[in-house]
Amino acid sequence: MEKVEELISEKEILAKVEEIGKQISDDFKEGDITIVSVLKGSFIFTADLVRNINLPVEIAFIAASSYGASTVSSGELKIRYDIDIPVKDKDIILVEDIVDTGLTISRLKEYLFELGAKSVKICTIFDKVERREKQVDIDYCGFVIPNEFVVGYGLDYNNKYRNLKNLCKITM
Ligand code: 5GP
Secondary structure, X not given: OOEEEEEXXXXXXXXXXXXXXXXXXXXXXXXXXXXXXXXXXXXXXXXHHHOOOOOOEEEEEEEEEEEOOOOOOOOEEEEEEOOOOOOOOOEEEEEEEEEOOOHHHHHHHHHHHHOOOOEXXXXXXXXXXXXXXXXXXXOEEEEEOOXXXXXXXXXXXXXXXXXXXXXXXXXX
């Protein structure tokens, strides 16, 4: 049986999400925002974040996996579910649950530029900086976390634990 221990409480997470939402609202006050949420893990963060942004937001979802050695400049991207709205000439915020090696998010950013996005900012609630293989600028980051396998607040282990309200480390 897995052992699950809290790393970050629900209260701390919600306070941070509110802060990020305010920051995004300030930074984008001149224009519209298109949120591209990376499934499945970021569905809970996205739901909380968009309700803390007081500007018009368009929301789209994408699901992808990236493969590739760190020595390859960008891993190969496999899109499993694609966005269903046009992104050409739009200001995009790519919303992730966790950035680990950085391969997935950097390929997704390139993909959105290939589709004609005007700008792409990256927003993640959790960041395992220590594990980075591909340098990527994170524009909005909730928490830098230690190199542990984590679950909760949208993140799973074997498709379970996504519904935990806090972030937990899991050990087998
Ligand atoms: P990257 O391309 O940055 O290595 O991969 C990021 C993806 O790996 C995340 O979107 C997430 O799906 C998965 N991932 C990385 N670290 C963890 C973790 O600690 N827990 C869970 N549940 N998924 C993780």
